[in-house]
Amino acid sequence: xxxxxxxxxxxxxxxxxxxxxxxxxxxxxxxxxxxxxxxxxxxxxxxxxxxxxxxxxxxxxxxxxxxxxxxxxxxxxxxxxxxxxxxxxxxxxxxxxxxxxxxxxxxxxxxxxxxxxxxxxxxxxxxxxxxxxxxxxxxxxxxxxxxxxxxxxxxxxxxxxxxxxxxxxxxxxxxxxxxxxxxxxxxxxxxxxxxxxxxxxxxxxxxxxxxxxxxxxxxxxxxxxxxxxxxxxxxxxxxxxxxxxxxxxxxxxxxxxxxxxxxxxxxxxxxxxxx
Ligand code: ATR
Numbered sequence: 615x616x617x618x619x620x621x622x623x624x625x626x627x628x629x630x631x632x633x634x635x636x637x638x639x640x641x642x643x644x645x646x647x648x649x650x651x652x653x654x655x656x657x658x659x660x661x662x663x664x665x666x667x668x669x670x671x672x673x674x675x676x677x678x679x680x681x682x683x684x685x686x687x688x689x690x691x692x693x694x695x696x697x698x699x700x701x702x703x704x705x706x707x708x709x710x711x712x713x714x715x716x717x718x719x720x721x722x723x724x725x726x727x728x729x730x731x732x733x734x735x736x737x738x739x740x741x742x743x744x745x746x747x748x749x750x751x752x753x754x755x756x757x758x759x760x761x762x763x764x765x766x767x768x769x770x771x772x773x774x775x776x777x778x779x780x781x782x783x784x785x786x787x788x789x790x791x792x793x794x795x796x797x798x799x800x801x802x803x804x805x806x807x808x809x810x811x812x813x814x815x816x817x818x819x820x821x822x823x824x825x826x827x828x829x830x831x832x833x834x835x836x837x838x839x840x841x842x843x844x845x846x847x848x849x850x851x852x853x854x855x856x857x858x859x860x861x862x863x864x865x866x867x868x869x870x871x872x873x874x875x876x877x878x879x880x881x882x883x884x885x886x887x888x889x
Contacts (some may be wrong), residue, residue, distance in 0.1 A: 619651050623677065625871040626655035628667070628689075629682035632673070633658070636886050637680050640864050643885050646874040652677075652872050661688065668692045672711040677871035680864070686749065693718035702782075703753045706736075708867040714766040722750070723757025725863025726833070732862070732878065734852045735829040736763040740801025745775035745793060749834050751806040755782050763802070768793050770807075791861045797828060801862075805832045810840040817842050821849055832856050838872055857887055 627637040633656065641654035657679070659667050664685055669692065671679065681689050686705040693706065694715030700706050706718035738761045744751050755765045759782060760820035766786040767775035779785030782832060788796055788827045797803065803824075811815035811834045819842065822832070830846035835856035843853040861878045869875045 615644075616649060616651070617839055618653060618884040621651070622676045623650070623652035624655070625652070625677050625679060626657045626659045626671075627680040627682055628659040628664070629683060629729060630658060630660050630684060632656045632682065634684060636860065637682075637864065640861065640882070640886050641868060643882060644868055644874075645872070647868070648872075648874050648876070650872050650874065661685070664688060665846070666703060668709070668716065672716055676679035676711055677836075678711050680810065680867055681707050681709060687798070690718060690739055694753055699723065699756070700838065702742060702756050703749075703871065705749055705753070706783075707863070708744065709871045710867075714776070719866065720753060720864040721860070721866045722753035723760070724782035724832075724866060726754050726804075727757050727761065727861045728862035728865070728878075729855055730829070730831060732858060733829075733852060735802070735831070735852050735854055738763050739870070740830070741766065742802040742804060743768055743793070744804045744806060745769070745809075745819075747771070747778045747807065752778060752782065753835070754804055758802075759785075764850075766800070780788075795823055796820060797823040798825055800824075801827055801829065803828060803830045805834065805840070808834070810834045810835050810842055821845055821851065824849070824851060828852075829854065833859055835860055835887075857883060861886060 632857045638656050643836035696718045698719035703720045708721050727737050741764045742758050743766050763862045766788050767787040770790050778785050808814050829852035831854035832840045833856040834840050846853040851868040
C-alpha cells in the first residue's frame, strides 16, 4: 500500500454498525490496483451523530461517502441535492461532496442492472417478478422500470407489495402463494427478501413452472450461491448471484471520488468474498 500525501483524497462508509462492511476491502483493492493517492475508511456513525458528522466530513475535505444501514433514508435531509433516481427509490447510498454542496445518489439499481448484464442477462427481456417489498425491492424495481421492464411485486405481507406498486406505477401485485405457479409468465425472477441468507430460513419456491427463458437473480450474497440459484442452475436457467450487485454498485462512487472507473473481475469477487 502506498503512503498518503498531504493532499490524498478520502472517502469512506458511514453506518451503525459498520464493522461487517465489505466496502473498505472493495475500494481498498481498487485504490491499490490504480496506485491512487487516497484512502477509504470504515466510519462508525450513530444515528444521533449523523447530522453533525456528515457536514463535518465534507468540510474536512472528504470527497464523499457510502451510506449504509440505518442512515440511507435519514441522510437525505442532509443533502443539498438529491439525484432523481435516488428520490424515486427514497434512499441514498452514495454522497459526493462538491464545492456547491452535498449530492445524494442511489447506485443500488445501477449495480443490479450492471450485474445482470455482466452475466449476459438482458434486463429488458420481459416481465419481472420481484419477491419482497423492502428497500432493496424498491431499488431493483425502479431500475428495471427504467429499462422498460414491467414489474410485479410478490410479498408475504401483501399490503407492503400494494404500497410499493402504488409508489412505482404501474407495478402489479401477485399474492405470495402464487409465486411458484405463476413463474411461466416471467422472464426474470428476483429474490430481494432475506430468505436464503445465512442464519435465515430458505426461500420456499418451486421453479418447475418456469420456461427455459427465465433468469433468476438473488440479491443475497452470503452464501455466495443460495439454494435458489443452485436450483436454477440445475434446471439450466441463468443464475445471477448477489455479490456482483454489491461490487457493481460501488463503481459510480469510486469514479466520482477518485476519478478512475474501476473494474469488476474474478479476482475482486475472490478478495471481497474472502473477508
Ligand atoms: P430491505 O430494506 O433490505 O429490502 P426489509 O425492509 O427488511 O429489507 O425487507 C425484507 C423483505 O423480506 C420484506 O419484503 C419481507 O416481507 P414482509 O414485508 O412480509 O415482512 C421479506 N421477508 C423477511 N422474512 C420473510 C419470511 N420469513 N417469509 C417471507 N418474506 C420474508
